Amino acid sequence: MLNDLKNKRAKKSIHLRQYNERRVLQTLRRFGPSTKAEISRELNLTNAAMGSIVNSLEESKLVYFGEKIYEGGRGQPATMIHLNGSGVFSIGIQIDRSKIETILIDFDGNMTSRLKHEMVLPKPEEALDIVVKDLNSILELLDDNKKEKLAGIGIAIPFSLDSWTEVLNLPKDTFSLWKDFNFGKELEKKVNIPVYSENDGTSAAISALYFGVGKDINDFLYLYIGAAIGGGLVLNGEIVKGENNNAADVGSMPVPPSKLNSAKKPNSMFDIMLNRASINVLKKHLKHNGVEVDSKLALENIIMSNNLYFTQWLEDCVEALTHLIWTTTTLLDISTIVISSPVDGGFVDILKRKLDFSLSANAPESCIVPNVIKAKFASNAASIGAASLPIFYSFSPSTEILTNGV
Structure with missing residues (x-):
């Protein structure tokens, strides 16, 4: 019983630490480079807790220490803390009824590579072959260091892709094959990289939440x-x-x-x-x-x-x-x-x-x-939304972390 209680407390402490680390990252994303004191005041964290969190994030290459500034008065200058744009990379795949697009973004949401096919969406297996080929082309551009920083693959795909074929003037026989095809699961089998999947509207909204108006x-x-x-x-x-x-x-x-x-x-x-x-x-x-x-x-x-x-x-x-x-x-x-x-x-x-x-x-x-x-991304919203998924679910301070530890 005592050991169970200790384990629960330890897990709770770990979850709280993860949550606060993500809150720090979100604060830097919202307000730009900041000092430890500024972030501490914003998040109501103690100086000791803040120092430990920032050091951990710096060791993980998610932030870096930049220029020093004097905040007034005497004492040592404060160091500005920056998000490290090259600390994380993510791949996004947009599966649409009229195109397939694969992109690579960094931790700042900047697109660094893009492959696109304007076409009526083919059968699932054919689309899978196209995506795997494009993924391999993008992965070849990454050195070993960047591959280690890959958060995963995100897929933005319309909900009920097989629906509305008559309204949208699309081949019903082809699109009916998508009804029970789990594209994300099949892709993960092929490339052995974590895959996150959402409908295209949700993915685009996540890009706005994480990198845009959010x-x-x-x-x-x-x-x-x-x-x-x-x-x-x-x-x-x-x-x-x-x-x-x-x-x-x-x-x-x-x-x-x-x-x-x-x-x-x-x-x-x-x-x-x-x-x-x-x-x-x-x-x-x-x-x-x-x-x-x-x-x-x-x-x-x-x-x-x-x-x-x-x-x-x-x-x-x-x-x-x-x-x-x-x-x-x-x-x-x-x-x-x-x-x-x-x-x-x-x-x-x-x-x-x-x-x-x-x-x-x-x-x-x-x-x-x-x-x-x-x-912010306008015409690229869905594809960047797809690429945002691994970053969002790995680094966004959702309150679910406190209860589920995710």
């Missing part, structure tokens, strides 16, 4: 407008997954039917967001009106030219997003929306301006208009 904001809804539309939800500085691991499934949210001449009439009184606010719906509307789009660049040129049919779709999209955002923000009492898209050509900036106006014009009485922010 440095300053603890509550936000993340919207990723790609071939489909995905979302992620952050509350109290932690990602929300939900009972079925699919929180913020914004693509399935009921909204009023579209008014576009290309829109198919829904079977019920409501349509879903996927049919109102996704890039595939935009392509469908353009094609319906005689405008063919055969590449991402062609689509971006259409956006930059302010094409009539793009404008029609944009108005319809903004109307649906306004409905979604006001529903979400009033329900959860959050005031920040982060948006990103793999499509460039100024698309996110245009969408943000339209949303700002629409949200203000349609604000319920006494409600604060939510702030719409363009994601």
